[in-house]
Amino acid sequence: MFGKKTPCEGYLDLINRKYGRSESLEILDKIEWDFKDFTTQYLTHKFHSYPARFIPQIPLTFLKLFSKKKETIADPFCGCGTTLVEAFLNNRHSIGNDFNPLAALITKVKTTLINKEELLYLNERLASIKSKLDVDNSQIDERLRNMPRRKISKLFDRKIISQLEAIRETLLEIRAEGFVDIYDLGQVALSATIWSLVEHGIVDVKDLFLRKVAHMENELKKTAKVMKNIPNVLVLNSDARKLEVESESIDLIVTSPPYVNALDYYRVHMYNMFWLDMDFNAFKKHEIGAHSRFINNRFRLFSEYLGAMLRSMIEMNRILKQNKFCVIVVGNSSLEYELIESHKFFAEMSKDIGFKTIKTIFRTIDKTKKYTSADIGKIDDEFILILQKIENINVTPESDVFIAETVTQQMMQFREKLKHSQGTSIRGRKPTKERLLKNIDKIDDAINKISKDIIWT
Numbered sequence: 001m002f003g004k005k006t007p008c009e010g011y012l013d014l015i016n017r018k019y020g021r022s023e024s025l026e027i028l029d030k031i032e033w034d035f036k037d038f039t040t041q042y043l044t045h046k047f048h049s050y051p052a053r054f055i056p057q058i059p060l061t062f063l064k065l066f067s068k069k070k071e072t073i074a075d076p077f078c079g080c081g082t083t084l085v086e087a088f089l090n091n092r093h094s095i096g097n098d099f100n101p102l103a104a105l106i107t108k109v110k111t112t113l114i115n116k117e118e119l120l121y122l123n124e125r126l127a128s129i130k131s132k133l134d135v136d137n138s139q140i141d142e143r144l145r146n147m148p149r150r151k152i153s154k155l156f157d158r159k160i161i162s163q164l165e166a167i168r169e170t171l172l173e174i175r176a177e178g179f180v181d182i183y184d185l186g187q188v189a190l191s192a193t194i195w196s197l198v199e200h201g202i203v204d205v206k207d208l209f210l211r212k213v214a215h216m217e218n219e220l221k222k223t224a225k226v227m228k229n230i231p232n233v234l235v236l237n238s239d240a241r242k243l244e245v246e247s248e249s250i251d252l253i254v255t256s257p258p259y260v261n262a263l264d265y266y267r268v269h270m271y272n273m274f275w276l277d278m279d280f281n282a283f284k285k286h287e288i289g290a291h292s293r294f295i296n297n298r299f300r301l302f303s304e305y306l307g308a309m310l311r312s313m314i315e316m317n318r319i320l321k322q323n324k325f326c327v328i329v330v331g332n333s334s335l336e337y338e339l340i341e342s343h344k345f346f347a348e349m350s351k352d353i354g355f356k357t358i359k360t361i362f363r364t365i366d367k368t369k370k371y372t373s374a375d376i377g378k379i380d381d382e383f384i385l386i387l388q389k390i391e392n393i394n395v396t397p398e399s400d401v402f403i404a405e406t407v408t409q410q411m412m413q414f415r416e417k418l419k420h421s422q423g424t425s426i427r428g429r430k431p432t433k434e435r436l437l438k439n440i441d442k443i444d445d446a447i448n449k450i451s452k453d454i455i456w457t
């Protein structure tokens, strides 16, 4: 398709040209969406692992084709900031939001250039960590007592805790001196170190942390070199159902919401948040799609999820300018052995809230590039839903009756569909007939409880 050029060069050629909107839509059909063999971890994208992040080429494609320089791009579920980094590198202003405080921090750090003097000062201070490794025992005991209770706690032995504490204390001193940007950078490096500890077991904490800081400094310097203009970035740490963003101020949304029943970010990041003094319980309460709720009837989790997603899509409609695009990337999920094609539900619900579906793109995921959890549900392909805002609406995220009615309608259609095609599982295990029959009863139960389950506080 791209002649003698490499797929990456051909792709860049394609998206870097100027087109009218209908031509841009046609270009989408020419893109090989699996982005096989493309580099996805460059510059600040590499700072910190994050489950179910999308590859940078997804937001890059849309912001190149459907926005201009200096326009504003938003991502209400920004995760580790992939959309914002691409907006930043391509001279678009951006607003990101995530209820996970760790996600908001990573996003901020990836999009904040720091001057040389501050980086030098950070290095000087970090050199002093060595002398601080003897943290007193009472501090260690207190940490051990307060540690989140998971099997993994044994990874945090006394030596590791004393190293983590020494780093934490030095960072707190840096913050007290007023150096917020280098403090934040240090916090992200500390979190990445803890992530390695949790994922790979015992590591040399101090060595890993210092290498991580050096790597981040280097990538920020490289980023500064390639940037001609520095666009504005705003990162919010709030609920996507209520955004502190002006109405009709956004030129493009590119986002990937949580998948229903896929993974609980608050659990994944429990230890990171613990060491960074972040409140994971507040996030747990507001996390959309988290699978620890409604374990006896997953369809109740699903209607709760649809209600939460409808509220956040109402917010997306509010903040977008007229006729602009909202791109939502989402994969299928599995609930009670049934396939849940979330993108179809989003497309259906969006009709009632001032959007028109323009296109749905299917892409297979390179599993090495997307975090999947085998126990919870495989995410091996995903859909890119392109919506256009065609009108303002008079419902708000607080319009409970409207939300309940819309979700009820969706759930009733889902029940009718299941009656004819039960048991389409994405897990490859065949459910018993008995179990499948129970699902209809469970959906009825979920429908009866919608008004209660979609309550949002």
Ligand SMILES: C[S@@+](CC[C@H](N)C(=O)[O-])C[C@H]1O[C@@H](n2cnc3c(N)ncnc32)[C@H](O)[C@@H]1O
Pocket: 050, 051, 052, 053, 054, 055, 076, 077, 078, 079, 080, 081, 082, 083, 097, 098, 099, 100, 103, 238, 239, 240, 241, 255, 256, 257, 258, 259, 265, 286, 287, 288
């Ligand atoms: C699929 S991830 C987004 C990943 C992102 N596209 C990236 O590249 O890093 C979904 C995000 O939704 C966030 N989230 C869950 N519930 C939320 C809520 N109520 N408000 C805002 N963000 C929420 C999670 O913390 C998670 O970061």
